[in-house]
Amino acid sequence: LQKYNGQWTMDRIILRFTQFFCLTVAEDQKVRKPCCTKVSTANVTDPIINIRLQRKSLPCVKAVIFKTEQGEFCSDPRQRWVKEKVKQFFRAQRNETLTSTPPPTSSISDQTHVGGATQTTDSSSVTNV
Numbered sequence: 001l002q003k004y005n006g007q008w009t010m011d012r013i014i015l016r017f018t019q020f021f022c023l024t025v026a027e028d029q030k031v032r033k034p035c036c037t038k039v040s041t042a043n044v045t046d047p048i049i050n051i052r053l054q055r056k057s058l059p060c061v062k063a064v065i066f067k068t069e070q071g072e073f074c075s076d077p078r079q080r081w082v083k084e085k086v087k088q089f090f091r092a093q094r095n096e097t098l099t100s101t102p103p104p105t106s107s108i109s110d111q112t113h114v115g116g117a118t119q120t121t122d123s124s125s126v127t128n129v
Contacts, residue, residue, distance in 0.1 A: 035060035036074030043081050044073050051089050053077070 037059050046068040054074075056062040063074045064082050075082045 036063040036065060037061060039063045039074045039076040041076050041079055044068065044075060044085065046070055048085065048089050051086055 035057075036054055039061060044066045048066050048068055050067040052065045052067070054060055054063045054065055061074075062077055064077045064086060066073045066075060066085070077083075
């Protein structure tokens with residue numbers, strides 16, 4: 001920027017503001033993959049198709065994401081049942097490659113979906129993601 005008689009020229013100020021505004025808008029318009037912004041402590045009981053770990057990167061929170069036929073569910077990785085489900089899933093996967101046995105099955109009671117609506121089949125309250 002150049003000064004004219006100790007003042008910033010108006011056209012340069014407008015140019016800098018426009019550049020800043022365009023960069024800010026472009027940053028906000030980046031395509032973001034849906035993520036868990038909240039986790040549930042409710043047990044996933046439907047058959048699990050896949051599991052993935054989501055790292056914390058605001059607004060996303062640390063979560064174990066269980067994929068079922070009903071959708072993806074954000075679960076609190078600190079919950080004991082979550083750790084057990086993860087172990088069971090990978091144990092079943094390992095055994096399946098050796099014996100072709102399908103993973104254990106169950107049904108969803110109450111959970112938080114990734115980027116979707118909440119399914120509630122009991123009286124507990126769960127917040128949408």
